[in-house]
Amino acid sequence: MERTRIEHERSFPRITLPCPRGQRPVEVALIAQLDPGAGDALAASASQRQRLHPAHHDALDEPSALLSPPDFARNDPTSLFSFSVGPQGHPFHRHAGHRVFTAISGSGGARLRFSTATLSEMEADPAAFLRTLQHVDVPADCMFTVRFDGGTWHQFQPLRNDRRHPALFALSCHPDELGGLADGPVRDGAASGQATLASLTEVLPPAVTARLAAAERAAWPVPTTTLAFHAAPYSWQQRSCASLRSFAGRLRRRIARPSLLGFVGHRASLPPVQRRHALPEGSLLQPQLDGRHHLQDCASVRLDSGCLQPRTPTAILASLLQAFVEHPPASVGGLMQLRNLLVRPLGLRTARLGCPVSSLANQDTPEWFLQRFPVLAQQHDGQSAQVILGADDRHLRFRSCVCVRIEADGVIEVSLSTRVQCRNAFGHAYMAVVDPVHRHFVGPQLLSAALGELLVPDSVRAAAAPN
Secondary structure (H helix, E strand, O other): OOOOOOOOOOOOEEEOOOOOOOOOOEEEEEEOOOOOOOHHHOOOOOOOOHOOOOOOOOOOOOOOEEEOOOEEHHHHHOOEEEEEEOOOOOOEEEEEOOOOEHHHHHHHOEEEEEEOOOOHHHHOHHHHEEEEEEEEOOOOOOOEEEEOOOEEEEEEEEEEOOOOOOOOEEEEEEEOOOOOOOHHHHHHHHOOOOOOOOEEEEEEEHHHHHHHHHHHHHHHOOOOOEOOOOOOOOOOHHHHHHHHHHHHHHHHHOOOOOOOOOOOOOOOOOOOEEEEOOOOOOOOOOHHHHHOOOOOEEEEEOOOOEEEOOOOOHHHHHHHHHHHHHHOHHHHOOOOOOOOHHHHHHOHHHHHHHOOHHHHHHHOOOEEEEEEEEEOEEOOOOEEEEEEEEEEEEEEEEEEEEEEEEOOOOOOEEEEEEEEEEEOHHHHHHHHHHHHHHHHHHHHHHHHHHHHHHHHHHHHHHHHHHO
């Protein structure tokens, strides 16, 4: 006759499974209960992202990704993996090193199976595996933690065995990636940071697997501990809650539209943009428009050499031009849309980009900078790189020079200079309105936004600074 003993727990419901031979016991603790159906939804979304990770690996019914490899050069042997276990579960296996992981169970719950039998014990008697076999049942949509010693056999399955719910999605910390590994290819791979969960895994011997399958068909009784929140295990409330969460998980997967968008925001310190009338020394803009112009301005920034990710003038200029095209400031884009709307009835040229760099969208050009960017003229050497942009319209002609110069002390000067030649009275009237906005806002904003895409984040610079 079975008897059930219920223990009340006001903190984290947990269980410790003792292990023989002085090994660290298996520890399982519930942390939090999520909303109904959240486990399935989270597992589906996180598994999609895991598949797109550069270090994704799919083997042994346990897709995984190496999120952070060990750094043995800095005496840090730890590594971090993500892994998922689907509706089919995965085979019994073990690892040489210790494991600590945090997981979210699917909306059908999860069954964690552990056995501490050794290979020598199983070779002498395959039933030794069954005698040390224990189950821990985790409720649906639950965050929980697991910790066990190296050499512990384990298997994870959905608790609700209807093939409709994943077992779990987890983040696993390996305290010592080389722990317990013998010399050989597996250890060499781990030492080089190329280990996968499959390469660190030893599956249960076939003879023991067959013995386990026979015991399951015969309904071999296995000691089982059930952890739960809110409702006592085996109660009608707990069973009703499990059914509700199973339905919610299936429903959420049907109606959810998972998004793989993700963002990383960096802040970087940019010195103020300086506005001036004179052109930088040696500017290619000097001979443009036959030396006859009506308006001229220049926006420039001086930066330390470690502030920009590209290092050479040519590479910096190429990245800057790319940023002008791909990351124009929204404020300037809004002004250009308003300007296009007003001048289109007059038959004037329209452009998506701000006028100083708008010709980057023009494919009809005499020259190409690095065979990528349309320019009117270019010049580059080991210390500087500059290009001329521009276009002619019915009312004016404009030319712009984007220049990158590395000075003798390593300081980098980046400038955006513009020169305008009015062709008629309307051009003069047009520039009387536009010039203050261009001089004080458009030019500086374009330069600042583009440089912001090239700057090394403050956090990275601080980490790289010598102590």
